[in-house]
Amino acid sequence: MSIRVMLVDDQVLLRTGFRMVLAAQPDMDVVAEAGDGVEALEVLRSTAVDVVLMDVRMPKLDGVETTRRICSQPDAPKVLILTTFDLDEYAFSGLKAGASGFMLKDVPPAELLGAIRSVHSGDAVVAPSTTRRLLDRFSPMLPSTGKDPEHKELGRLTDREREVMMLVAQGLSNGEIAARLVLSEATVKTHVGRILTKLGLRDRVQVVVLAYETGLVRAGGGAAG
Amino acid sequence: MSIRVMLVDDQVLLRTGFRMVLAAQPDMDVVAEAGDGVEALEVLRSTAVDVVLMDVRMPKLDGVETTRRICSQPDAPKVLILTTFDLDEYAFSGLKAGASGFMLKDVPPAELLGAIRSVHSGDAVVAPSTTRRLLDRFSPMLPSTGKDPEHKELGRLTDREREVMMLVAQGLSNGEIAARLVLSEATVKTHVGRILTKLGLRDRVQVVVLAYETGLVRAGGGAAG
DNA sequence: CCAAGGATCGACCCCACGGTTGATCCCTGG
DNA sequence: CCAGGGATCAACCGTGGGGTCGATCCTTGG
Numbered sequence: 443m444s445i446r447v448m449l450v451d452d453q454v455l456l457r458t459g460f461r462m463v464l465a466a467q468p469d470m471d472v473v474a475e476a477g478d479g480v481e482a483l484e485v486l487r488s489t490a491v492d493v494v495l496m497d498v499r500m501p502k503l504d505g506v507e508t509t510r511r512i513c514s515q516p517d518a519p520k521v522l523i524l525t526t527f528d529l530d531e532y533a534f535s536g537l538k539a540g541a542s543g544f545m546l547k548d549v550p551p552a553e554l555l556g557a558i559r560s561v562h563s564g565d566a567v568v569a570p571s572t573t574r575r576l577l578d579r580f581s582p583m584l585p586s587t588g589k590d591p592e593h594k595e596l597g598r599l600t601d602r603e604r605e606v607m608m609l610v611a612q613g614l615s616n617g618e619i620a621a622r623l624v625l626s627e628a629t630v631k632t633h634v635g636r637i638l639t640k641l642g643l644r645d646r647v648q649v650v651v652l653a654y655e656t657g658l659v660r661a662g663g664g665a666a667g
Numbered sequence: 668m669s670i671r672v673m674l675v676d677d678q679v680l681l682r683t684g685f686r687m688v689l690a691a692q693p694d695m696d697v698v699a700e701a702g703d704g705v706e707a708l709e710v711l712r713s714t715a716v717d718v719v720l721m722d723v724r725m726p727k728l729d730g731v732e733t734t735r736r737i738c739s740q741p742d743a744p745k746v747l748i749l750t751t752f753d754l755d756e757y758a759f760s761g762l763k764a765g766a767s768g769f770m771l772k773d774v775p776p777a778e779l780l781g782a783i784r785s786v787h788s789g790d791a792v793v794a795p796s797t798t799r800r801l802l803d804r805f806s807p808m809l810p811s812t813g814k815d816p817e818h819k820e821l822g823r824l825t826d827r828e829r830e831v832m833m834l835v836a837q838g839l840s841n842g843e844i845a846a847r848l849v850l851s852e853a854t855v856k857t858h859v860g861r862i863l864t865k866l867g868l869r870d871r872v873q874v875v876v877l878a879y880e881t882g883l884v885r886a887g888g889g890a891a892g
Numbered sequence: 893c894c895a896a897g898g899a900t901c902g903a904c905c906c907c908a909c910g911g912t913t914g915a916t917c918c919c920t921g922g
Numbered sequence: 923c924c925a926g927g928g929a930t931c932a933a934c935c936g937t938g939g940g941g942t943c944g945a946t947c948c949t950t951g952g
Contacts, residue, residue, distance in 0.1 A: 459684035600928065613873040616909070628931050635910060645910075645938090648838040650875040659879075825898065841939070853901050860940060870908090870940075 445562045446490060448474040448519070450482045450508065451497040456547070460495060467555060479503025483511055491519040493562050496541070498525045499658065506541075513540025520561045599640060606633040610646050611653030670787045671715060673699040673744070675707045675733065676722040681772070685720060692780060704728025708736055716744040718787050721766070723750045724883065731764050738765025745786045824865060831858040835871050836878030 447470055449457045457475055464470045474489045476482035478500045486494075494512065498505035509521045520542045542561040545554060599607065609619045616634060620627040634646065643649055653659040672695055674682045682700055689695045699714045701707035703725045711719075719737065723730035734746045745767045767786040770779060824832065834844045841859065845852040859871065868874055878884040 454684075456681060456684055458687050459679075459681060462683050462687045602929065610872075611876075613869075613876040615869075615872075625929095626931055628933090629929070631910075632930075635912095638910075644838075644840075647835075647840075647872050647875055650872055650879075651836075651838040654875075654879040654884075827899065850899090851901050853903090854899070856940075857900075860942090863940075 444469050444471040445558065446471055446473040446492045447558065448472070448476070448482070448485070448489070448491040448494045450476045450479070450494060450500070450505070451524070452477045452500050453497075463554070464558075470555075470558065477501075479505070479508030479511075482508055486512060486519070493558050494519050494521045495558070496521050496523050498523055509541050522557060522561050599637065603633050603637050603640070606630060607637050607649060607653065608658065610634060610637070610649045611659045613650065669694050669696040670783065671696055671698040671717045672783065673697070673701070673707070673710070673714070673716040673719045675701045675704070675719060675725070675730070676749070677702045677725050678722075688779070689783075695780075695783065702726075704730070704733030704736075707733055711737060711744070718783050719744050719746045720783070721746050721748050723748055731766075734766050735764035747782060747786050824862065828858050828862050828865070831855060832862050832874060832878065833883065835859060835862070835874045836884045838875065 447464055449460055449472060451457050454477070461472045461475070464472050474485050474491055476485050480502045482494070496505045496509055500508070505523055509523065512518050512521060518540070521540060522543045522545060523541045524545055524547050543557060545557050605623070606619060609622060614622065616627050616630045619625075620630045623630070637649065638645070641649070641652065643652060672689055674685055674697060676682050679702070686697045686700070689697050699710050699716055701710050705727045707719070721730045721734055725733070730748055734748065737743050737746060743765070746765060747768045747770060748766045749770050749772050768782060770782050830848070831844060834847060839847065841852050841855045845855045848855070862874065863870070866874070866877060868877060
């Protein structure tokens, strides 16, 4: 029996791309799709699915949280998270949420198909090539490039810190963030400072870069709104 | 006879998505694809194409420049530029380069198909919905939101300024940019300053946001590389 | 040849930012 | 009950970034 796959991504055309690739496989069927986390959960209530291909960044409910809710249910399908980038940030919270693996969206189709089969058969897949490539790509953005033996708390951000990071990533100043969250600017500075050290970044500019590369914020997503 | 379409985009899966949508049309054929500008120009030397769907942001040779070269040749195909965002920046240089139209990548398929047919029949397409939506989405990032009667030189950046902007968008400091371009830091500051006033932004942080929203820089594209 | 615009640089000022230290309050778990 | 972590805030300080003015050099176009 074929692997029943569900696609969850807010980009219609990207879904179409995946669907086409999967449809060409004799052992796979795309049985459902959703454009956001809420929709995904709804669909899952009435559809039997083996593997969910889940985008991290989505409107309404992000991939990590959606994954958490899916995996908290009995007889849950496997979840393979897709991202344009990666970070311990997501890796940790995503896997903790119950995901079976991580893949870059731009992996070669063959690798993606392999990952789906692996996940379906119960293996965890955190593409080694993925991780390696990401670190390579990312290192120039780090302050102490190369000499980072224990990269400490990289990614273990607090909820509050992540909240602040979102606003930093949208181009807001500390003052604006303080106003937005009804806080003292001093507090915001504390949070921002911790975010920088935890993520190993130099300044808020690099936070923005990271946020986009990560998928925390996505182009066209809504710096406005 | 069908409209012969060529897809130029560095995202394989996105190409696949477009291909599938177009393949379903009785009057369209995807006769060629390319992952970057250089490849596109090569392929075009040996393939007859009516309409080129061109991504703006690509490795090696960006969409605007590629468009320019395509359109400078005799008997050139029509070019429809696809972007995740928009700006007078691109609109001007793109149309000046010879493009027949602009579309957001996330337009409904029906609209995209219509645009292709329009362009093929000789019409210029700058989706009105596109422009409107973009301005709406972008306004909150501007300093003087709402009261911007003549938004001055928005987008009319110099080549050098655009070059600097790229580096700013990758998270580099003025000093790093100066080193990279073999310039005085004072010069870099001058350029950055002009970029900010021209684009109506407050600081380099917003430059990064804009760059990603514009497609000037793309997530996963290579802040490193 | 001269005007205009771009690129390059310097000096100056001000402030937002980031680093550091330390403090209070609250909640949770042992 | 107390230790620990998170959230909140304050004061201080050095620096990078942005604003402003001005200067030189070069290319382009009329």
